[in-house]
Amino acid sequence: MSPELDEIVGRLSTLSVYSGRWGRASVRVADGSVMHCVGETLVGLREGNDYRFSGRSKVHPKYGPQFEVRSVRLEVPDDEGALRRYLRRNFKGCGERTAEKLVEQARVQPGGLAALREQLIMNPYAVDFSAVTRRAIAVVDDDGPESVVYRELSARLGAVGVRDAVLRRLAAWLLEQCKEAADPVSASWNRLTGNPYEPIRTLSGYGFNTADAIGRYLSFPADHPLRLAALATHALREGCERSGHIFLRGDELARWIGQLDPAVQPHLAVQAAIEIGEPIVVEEGRYYPRWLYNCEVALAGHLADRMSVSADPIAGADVTRVEHEIRMAERAMSVGREFSLDSGQRKALMELLVSDSMVHTLTAGPGCGKTALMELLVLVVFALARRRRIVFCAPTGKAAKVLSRRVSRLGLLCATVHSTLGVQADGFVHHEGNPLPADIVVVDESSMNDLALTRALFDALAPDTHVVMLGDPGQLASVGPGQVLVDLLQLQIDHHRLHETHRNDGGILEIVRQARTGRCDCRGRADVRFSHRLPAPDVAGMGKVIGTYLVAVERCGIEAVGLLMGARRGDTQVPGWNVTYMNEALRERLNPHGHKVPGCGLRVGDRILIRENLRLDQGEGLDGQIRYEQVVNGDTGWLTECHLDGTGRAVSHCMLQLDDGRVVRFPGGSLEAIELAYAMTVHAAQGSEYREVIFICTDGHPGFMHRGIVYTAFSRARDKLTVIGEDNVVQKVCARPIPRRNSWLVQRVRKRDAVVF
Numbered sequence: 001m002s003p004e005l006d007e008i009v010g011r012l013s014t015l016s017v018y019s020g021r022w023g024r025a026s027v028r029v030a031d032g033s034v035m036h037c038v039g040e041t042l043v044g045l046r047e048g049n050d051y052r053f054s055g056r057s058k059v060h061p062k063y064g065p066q067f068e069v070r071s072v073r074l075e076v077p078d079d080e081g082a083l084r085r086y087l088r089r090n091f092k093g094c095g096e097r098t099a100e101k102l103v104e105q106a107r108v109q110p111g112g113l114a115a116l117r118e119q120l121i122m123n124p125y126a127v128d129f130s131a132v133t134r135r136a137i138a139v140v141d142d143d144g145p146e147s148v149v150y151r152e153l154s155a156r157l158g159a160v161g162v163r164d165a166v167l168r169r170l171a172a173w174l175l176e177q178c179k180e181a182a183d184p185v186s187a188s189w190n191r192l193t194g195n196p197y198e199p200i201r202t203l204s205g206y207g208f209n210t211a212d213a214i215g216r217y218l219s220f221p222a223d224h225p226l227r228l229a230a231l232a233t234h235a236l237r238e239g240c241e242r243s244g245h246i247f248l249r250g251d252e253l254a255r256w257i258g259q260l261d262p263a264v265q266p267h268l269a270v271q272a273a274i275e276i277g278e279p280i281v282v283e284e285g286r287y288y289p290r291w292l293y294n295c296e297v298a299l300a301g302h303l304a305d306r307m308s309v310s311a312d313p314i315a316g317a318d319v320t321r322v323e324h325e326i327r328m329a330e331r332a333m334s335v336g337r338e339f340s341l342d343s344g345q346r347k348a349l350m351e352l353l354v355s356d357s358m359v360h361t362l363t364a365g366p367g368c369g370k371t372a373l374m375e376l377l378v379l380v381v382f383a384l385a386r387r388r389r390i391v392f393c394a395p396t397g398k399a400a401k402v403l404s405r406r407v408s409r410l411g412l413l414c415a416t417v418h419s420t421l422g423v424q425a426d427g428f429v430h431h432e433g434n435p436l437p438a439d440i441v442v443v444d445e446s447s448m449n450d451l452a453l454t455r456a457l458f459d460a461l462a463p464d465t466h467v468v469m470l471g472d473p474g475q476l477a478s479v480g481p482g483q484v485l486v487d488l489l490q491l492q493i494d495h496h497r498l499h500e501t502h503r504n505d506g507g508i509l510e511i512v513r514q515a516r517t518g519r520c521d522c523r524g525r526a527d528v529r530f531s532h533r534l535p536a537p538d539v540a541g542m543g544k545v546i547g548t549y550l551v552a553v554e555r556c557g558i559e560a561v562g563l564l565m566g567a568r569r570g571d572t573q574v575p576g577w578n579v580t581y582m583n584e585a586l587r588e589r590l591n592p593h594g595h596k597v598p599g600c601g602l603r604v605g606d607r608i609l610i611r612e613n614l615r616l617d618q619g620e621g622l623d624g625q626i627r628y629e630q631v632v633n634g635d636t637g638w639l640t641e642c643h644l645d646g647t648g649r650a651v652s653h654c655m656l657q658l659d660d661g662r663v664v665r666f667p668g669g670s671l672e673a674i675e676l677a678y679a680m681t682v683h684a685a686q687g688s689e690y691r692e693v694i695f696i697c698t699d700g701h702p703g704f705m706h707r708g709i710v711y712t713a714f715s716r717a718r719d720k721l722t723v724i725g726e727d728n729v730v731q732k733v734c735a736r737p738i739p740r741r742n743s744w745l746v747q748r749v750r751k752r753d754a755v756v757f
Contacts, residue, residue, distance in 0.1 A: 005054045008035055008067060009075055012047050018598045018650065021165065027053065027067075039069035040164035041154050044147050046140070048089060050075035073155035076117045083113065090124070093137045101132035122152055123185040146175050149188045156189075160213045166205050173203045193218055197230035201279065208234035208260075222263060225272040232273035233280060235260055237289055240481050243703065245742035246296055246451060247286040252742075286744060292481055295455040299484075300748035302458040306358045307493060307749065314377070314440060314466050315353035315384050322353050322380065329379035333372070341369075341376075348496035349373050352468070353380060357494035360468045361446075361485070364498035366512055366715045370470050371406050373498075374442055377468075378410050381440070391438040393420040393457075395448040395478075396634045397660030399687030403444045404660075414444065416660075417453055418630035421460055423615050425628060430460035438465055445687045446471040450480030451745075474516045475715070476686055476708045476738075479633055483741040490746045508714070508721050515711040520734045522727040531724040534698065537576045545696065545724060546585060549679075552692045552720075558590070558607065559659060562690035563679040564713050566698055566705050577698050583676035590678060597642045598651055600671045604642050608656065609677035609684055610635040618665050629664050634684050636677050682713045693717035697725030697733060706736035 010029035017023045023042030027035045037053060045051065055069040077083050080103050087099040094102075106116035119127055125145050129137040139148075150171035157167065174188035181187035191198075196214040199206045208230055220227055235256035239248045248256065254266035270287070273280050279290035288296070315322045326341075326349060333339045341349070352360055352373075364370050374392075381388045392407055392414035394400040403414040420436070422429025430436045441461065443449065446469040449457070461467060471485045478484070489495060501509055507525020514520050522530045535541030545563075552561045563582070570578030575585075587606060594603030602608070610631045618627040637658035645652040651668030658664060666674070677684070682695075695713040699705060710733055714721060723730060 005070060006057060006067075007052060007054050009050065009052045010035065011050050012045055015042060015045055015047055017043050021599050021650075027051075035067050036063070036065065037067045037069050041069050041072050043164075044150070045072065046090075049086075050077070071154045071157070072151065074121045074151065076120045078113070078117065080107075080113070083117070086120070090120075090140050091127075091129075091137050092140050093135050094129070098129065098133045098135070098137070102127075102129060105132060123148060123183070125185055126183050145185050146171050148185050149175050152185070152189055153192075157214060157217060160217045162210055162213060163205075166210055169203060169205060170199060173199055173206075195226050196220065197226050200230055200234070222261070223268070225276060228264065228269040228272035229276040229278050230273075231261060231264060232257060232266075232269040233278045233289075235269075236280060236287055240289055240292060243739070243741065244477055244481050244483065246292050246481050247288040247742050247744065249742070250285055250287065253287050286742075292451065295451045296743070296745055296748065299451065299455040299458055300745055302455075302461070303359065303488075303491065303493075303745075303749045305463075307491065309358075310356040311358040311464060311466065313354045313356055314388075315380050317354060319350075319354055321384065322350065325380045325383045326350060326353075326376065328383065329376045332379060333376065339372075342500045344498055344500055345369055345373055348498060349376055349380075352494065352496055353377065355494040358464070358466050359488070359491075360466065360494040360496070361488055362468060362470050362496045362498070363473055363485075363489070365472055365474065365501070365516060367501045367509055368498035369500075370498065371403060371444075374468075374470070375406060375410065377440075377442075378407065378412065382410075388439045389437060390440045390442065391420060391436065392442045392444065393417045394444040394687065395453065396445070396632055396687045397658055397662065398634070398636060399445040399448070401660040402687070402689055416630065416632065417443070417449065417457055418613075418632060421456060423628040423630040425615065425617075425626070428456060428460065431456075432459050434460075435462035436460045436465065438462070440466045440468065442468045442470065444470045447473060447475050447485040448478050448686055449482075449484055450478035451482030451484060451743075452480060453478075454482070454484045472715075474708070474738075475712045476683060477741060479683060481741070483743055484745070486741075487743055487745045491749055508717050508719075511721065512711065512714045515707060515714050515734050518707050518735050518737070520710065520731050522723075522730055527719060528721045529723070530727065530730075531722070532727050534577070534696075534725050534729070539575055542575050542577075542582070542585065545694070546582075546589065548722065549586070549694055550589065552694065553590075556691045558678075560691040562685055562688065562693045562716055563696075564682050564685050564693060564716065565679065565696040566682060566700055566709055568681045577696055579675075579679050579681055582679040586678035587676055595642065597639070597654065597671065598644070599668075600651075600674075602639055602654075602671065602674060602676075604639055606639045607677045608637060608639050609675045609680060610656075610673060611675055612670075612673040614670060614673060616664060616666060616670075629662065631658070631664060631666075634686065635660070636680075636684075636688075639674070682709050685716055686712060688716055689718055690716050691718050692720040692722070694722045694724065697723060697730045699729050699733060702736050703739050705733045706738055707734045708738040710734045 008029055010027040013026045013028050015023055015025045022040050025037045025042050027037050029035055052073045052075045053069050054071045055067055057067055060066050077086055084099040084103055087094050106113055124139050150168055153167045153171055174191055175184055178184040178187035178191055196218060197211045200208060200211055215227055236248055236253055239252060239256040257264060257266040257269050281288040281290050281293040330341055362370055378390055392403055392412060394403055394414055395417055397416055400414045400416050407414060469488060473486050507528040511528050524530055535544055549563050565577060565579060567578040570576045570580035572581055572584040575581055591603055591605045594605035596603050611633055613632050616629045618629050621627045635658055637656050639654055640657045641655035643652045653668055654666045656664045656666050693716050
């Protein structure tokens with residue numbers, strides 16, 4: 001046990017558990033006094049038992065002195081009488097006579113009573129009563145052996161710094177791996193000590209840093225092959241996911257390994273990973289996480305196949321008739337409003353409709369008419385081929401809602417890509433074996449689609465389905481690895497680019513155009529205001545920005561105002577230009593009295609953002625089948641309800657009202673995936689549109705703060721844009737090019753040697 005931690009030994013008198021994850025207890029110690037204990041590791045303890053608690057003493061401003069528990073170890077008495085009482089209390093079916101016989105037997109066995117006591121602490125399920133009784137004896141423990149494994153992990157690793165939730169998942173994982181062993185509890189610990197890096201591959205939340213902390217505790221040498229292999233895999237995954245790369249080159253992987261552990265020779269780590277069989281693919285000096293390699297190869301195969309054949313055009317090959325129907329559709333769009341195609345739009349639409357390619361791109365900046373062209377496409381297709389099935393989708397619910405407002409008047413809807421593919425427990429409903437029932441699939445905001453999602457979409461396309469990718473390559477790339485739209489634009493498929501702007505965005509549009517080219521004059525317009533300075537990051541300075549935001553919210557409504565910034569991480573108690581602090585400050589102004597959700601920092605009535613891609617069980621539908629709903633990183637909405645389980649302390653589920661109109665049942669065990677969304681990062685705001693945007697521009701690493709951030713933030717605004725920041729910082733960030741991402745998709749397609757996995 002770490003010498004920095006204090007210890008207390010006492011009997012657990014009372015225990016209250018909240019949300020199944022955190023407990024408050026009273027412990028009576030030897031001198032008769034009562035210590036109030038709190039912490040996650042209290043969950044699963046039994047009132048009446050003695051425990052050895054390790055942790056820290058603190059004074060809570062409201063509840064007074066407390067002992068914050070980090071780890072717990074069962075305390076089994078030494079004397080025979082107390083040992084018999086312990087057996088009767090903790091083993092169902094064990095009476096006085098059985099307990100006495102077991103103690104007598106243990107006394108004459110090797111190790112004596114000390115061995116029995118150790119077994120009761122470390123593995124009570126291995127205690128053998130068969131020699132002293134024929135009666136079935138069972139441990140009084142509702143959680144079964146898993147809780148014993150967890151207690152052992154907690155006792156041994158409590159000082160290592162591993163989060164309690166991770167220890168519980170690790171216990172369940174280990175027990176599952178060792179369920180066939182004669183003594184699965186002992187086998188679980190032996191398996192972990194044999195290779196603490198093994199669970200990284202499959203156990204959610206158990207990463208390299210956690211495994212390495214356990215490895216150090218277990219005295220694993222820094223150059224152990226298992227550690228080196230895991231380090232290389234971790235470095236590769238971090239380098240790809242943080243930078244958006246599909247692969248790393250050798251020097252890049254070496255730099256990432258060096259950043260994580262400068263003492264390790266990178267080539268030895270990579271060699272160990274390859275020899276042990278880590279999920280790494282090496283190809284011509286490119287190092288891939290295997291799942292990204294498979295995605296790239298599969299998508300390249302789909303694209304190569306589609307490029308190798310000629311398709312029936314979307315609207316047929318009769319150019320004269322198509323031209324006529326475009327004029328008729330244009331006339332229909334003009335009813336009640338002023339509308340006409342410019343020459344570039346007319347040419348793009350005509351060529352798209354009669355192209356014999358099955359893959360099309362339509363790119364443009366804000367206000368150039370991408371969506372209007374899709375409305376015309378629908379009208380023309382319906383006029384020429386009424387049986388053509390057209391599907392609209394977008395990567396996020398917010399983006400889907402924006403497009404749905406336009407196409408709904410044509411009797412169509414736009415859903416998320418996940419919903420379009422059909423979410424089920426272990427994948428998608430639509431795939432290569434069950435293609436989408438669609439003749440034309442239109443994907444809006446396609447720059448946001450990462451490699452994996454695009455691969456899943458192309459997996460689900462029938463051989464003769466046309467796909468139209470709409471987007472703006474000047475905006476931020478996908479959050480996940482890949483640069484699919486940029487890659488597509490380099491292939492010999494059907495490309496169209498719109499240049500002329502039709503939306504009357506005045507100064508906003510002008511400043512957006514500047515940002516796209518890497519400059520910004522920082523001059524105000526009727527609908528654009530620059531602060532020319534960044535207030536000090538203190539309560540007073542941030543109060544001015546908060547005031548500006550609240551006035552805008554009062555004027556437009558909270559969903560119509562975007563408060564955007566680059567930095568996400570911060571401290572809720574320390575003022576700073578980051579989303580973490582700003583959200584807490586705004587919540588205290590906008591939802592100060594919302595009912596608290598037990599076990600987390602959320603309140604009913606909070607504006608929320610989902611930070612993970614999750615498939616959520618929604619219960620049985622009318623057909624008796626389990627329904628699933630997919631939420632994705634970036635979905636926003638409101639937390640409207642909180643429902644507790646039968647204990648009244650744990651959250652069963654919360655109800656979310658998402659901005660795209662969906663009402664989602666969200667499990668209480670996944671609430672850590674939800675954050676506040678009064679303020680958001682620019683990345684999280686992708687695909688959104690706001691009447692007013694307040695953008696706080698701070699400097700940062702060039703790989704993160706670049707013109708893509710500024711351009712995307714500016715282009716979210718429809719009516720008013722306020723930019724808060726130093727002019728020189730805004731201009732410096734704007735001048736930085738968007739970093740390129742490593743991808744071999746184009747080269748694979750061109751080689752036409754893809755193998756679909």
